[in-house]
Amino acid sequence: MSVTVKIPTQLRAATGGQAEVEVSGGTVGEALDAVFDAHTELRERITEDGTLRRFVNVYVSGEDIRFQQGLDTEINEGDEVTILPAVAGGC
Amino acid sequence: MAVENLKCKECKTEYELGASYFCEKCFGPLEVTYDHSRLDAVEAKRRIQAGSQGIWRYADFLPFAGRPGDPLEPGLTPLLRADRLAERLGLEAEIWVKNDAANPTHSFKDRVTAVAVAKAQELGFETVACASTGNLANAVAAHAAAAGLDSYVFVPANLEEQKLLATGVYGTKLVGVRGNYDDVNRLCTQLAETHPWAFVNVNLRPYYAEGSKTLAYETVEQLGWTLPDRVVSPIGSGSLFTKLGRGFQEWLDLGLVAGEQPTFNGAQAEGCSPVATAFAEGWDICKPQRPDTIAKSIAIGDPADGPYAVEQARRTGGGIDSVSDEEIRSAIKLLAETTGIFTETAGGVTVGVLRKLAERGEIGSGEKVVVYITGEGLKTLDATRDSFQMHEIDPTLDSFDAEFAAAQATA
Numbered sequence: 001m002s003v004t005v006k007i008p009t010q011l012r013a014a015t016g017g018q019a020e021v022e023v024s025g026g027t028v029g030e031a032l033d034a035v036f037d038a039h040t041e042l043r044e045r046i047t048e049d050g051t052l053r054r055f056v057n058v059y060v061s062g063e064d065i066r067f068q069q070g071l072d073t074e075i076n077e078g079d080e081v082t083i084l085p086a087v088a089g090g091c
Numbered sequence: 092m093a094v095e096n097l098k099c100k101e102c103k104t105e106y107e108l109g110a111s112y113f114c115e116k117c118f119g120p121l122e123v124t125y126d127h128s129r130l131d132a133v134e135a136k137r138r139i140q141a142g143s144q145g146i147w148r149y150a151d152f153l154p155f156a157g158r159p160g161d162p163l164e165p166g167l168t169p170l171l172r173a174d175r176l177a178e179r180l181g182l183e184a185e186i187w188v189k190n191d192a193a194n195p196t197h198s199f200k201d202r203v204t205a206v207a208v209a210k211a212q213e214l215g216f217e218t219v220a221c222a223s224t225g226n227l228a229n230a231v232a233a234h235a236a237a238a239g240l241d242s243y244v245f246v247p248a249n250l251e252e253q254k255l256l257a258t259g260v261y262g263t264k265l266v267g268v269r270g271n272y273d274d275v276n277r278l279c280t281q282l283a284e285t286h287p288w289a290f291v292n293v294n295l296r297p298y299y300a301e302g303s304k305t306l307a308y309e310t311v312e313q314l315g316w317t318l319p320d321r322v323v324s325p326i327g328s329g330s331l332f333t334k335l336g337r338g339f340q341e342w343l344d345l346g347l348v349a350g351e352q353p354t355f356n357g358a359q360a361e362g363c364s365p366v367a368t369a370f371a372e373g374w375d376i377c378k379p380q381r382p383d384t385i386a387k388s389i390a391i392g393d394p395a396d397g398p399y400a401v402e403q404a405r406r407t408g409g410g411i412d413s414v415s416d417e418e419i420r421s422a423i424k425l426l427a428e429t430t431g432i433f434t435e436t437a438g439g440v441t442v443g444v445l446r447k448l449a450e451r452g453e454i455g456s457g458e459k460v461v462v463y464i465t466g467e468g469l470k471t472l473d474a475t476r477d478s479f480q481m482h483e484i485d486p487t488l489d490s491f492d493a494e495f496a497a498a499q500a501t502a
Contacts, residue, residue, distance in 0.1 A: 009284045010115045045116060054376050054398065055101070055118040059277065064393070066379050082281075085113035087120035087395045088293045089222050089276035090328020 014041040029071035097121040132346040146305040159209035165201035168193040170313040176429040180449040183456035197467035198226035206302035211289035222279035225254030232263035307338025319461040326357040327389035329396030357411035358444035360384035364413040386436040414443035433468030
């Protein structure tokens with residue numbers, strides 16, 4: 001599957017300024033691995049011991065992957081994977 | 092100048108004071124740091140007491156170099172002794188109710204918004220914005236109007252009508268998003284990247300959150316410069332809950348008050364209780380939930396400060412409980428009948444948890460307990476519908492007597 005992974009502004013120094021990275025993979029985890037292979041610095045920023053850091057949220061076409069199968073969530077051709085900081089909002 | 096830097100709460104990386112809110116290294120939340128090494132406690136107290144009748148009296152502990160002006164200054168809301176509430180709950184404790192509905196737009200959100208809007212002006216923004224469950228929407232629209240700034244306010248489209256009306260009136264651009272609060276929040280996080288706006292609870296969140304500390308400072312001052320033994324506070328994102336702790340701790344460290352941190356009890360609605368669940372399960376993360384509760388103002392399924400709220404409840408020997416919608420309705424009535432304070436659903440959650448603690452015998456006799464009422468009942472009128480009956484009569488003495496004959500006979 002070919003998908004687009006959207007990179008938050010603050011991490012674009014690690015992707016050479018790219019806002020989006022095109023990769024292929026069957027699950028969110030595989031797609032992210034492909035991104036990390038291309039831009040190695042991102043792996044450490046986004047994950048810790050192979051899992052997402054606790055203040056990182058990942059969405060597949062707008063849907064939080066924690067409501068699905070986490071990193072094992074399957075992705076479809078043309079899906080958009082978005083990485084966002086989790087610390088926004090609230091009262 | 093006491094305000095110093097932004098610092099990651101997770102990996103401690105420091106950043107300059109700007110419109111940023113998360114750590115580029117580990118995504119952790121950024122928090123404002125201060126250098127109070129030159130602060131003299133006696134002098135600081137004097138400055139507070141000689142200060143304005145609102146939150147700017149605490150300017151030494153807020154993220155500004157100077158003292159911001161503010162036509163809508165919030166704060167110094169009443170702290171009331173609630174003996175009849177204590178009696179109804181069978182408590183021999185001192186129960187105090189901090190009524191933060193007595194702010195310019197009737198919720199504690201005026202505190203955080205005042206700080207964020209002042210910071211937005213200092214940083215040169217011309218437009219402010221927010222993701223809101225309603226109370227923040229009211230506050231941002233009003234404070235932007237007062238400051239002469241443009242504003243965009245994003246809320247779930249299905250919000251209580253009272254909260255929509257009390258936002259739109261200020262001339263803001265009110266955007267109803269078809270989704271829940273967490274959807275609104277995600278959208279605003281994305282918009283904050285592409286628009287040069289000050290989102291008070293996104294890119295200005297480190298400053299915004301500091302405003303909640305003023306609730307702790309006021310509590311100490313209004314209790315005659317002493318600390319409560321216990322606090323009961325609602326938890327939405329967990330920011331207010333954790334900043335209350337930070338406010339008390341700063342003043343303990345600086346010697347403005349003596350004693351120790353109160354026991355922290357958090358309150359959530361059963362229909363949206365990711366933080367209470369994490370506390371009960373012993374997790375250090377909060378599993379997100381899809382909210383389904385009448386307590387919409389605290390219905391945050393993915394709470395940003397949830398992990399820190401859990402830590403604080405544990406560290407202080409407290410806890411985090413949740414109550415049902417029925418318990419919320421009944422607690423709103425209990426507070427109104429015993430104190431004359433009409434709170435919104437979030438206040439019902441807080442009083443409902445106070446009642447739970449009382450029933451479980453967790454509140455000792457003589458304890459000084461502060462209950463935080465963060466919003467106004469007129470904003471969630473549906474919660475009180477059908478909770479009482481009006482006596483309808485003709486405009487005659489006979490009609491009145493007929494209606495109340497029974498009551499008068501026993502009087």
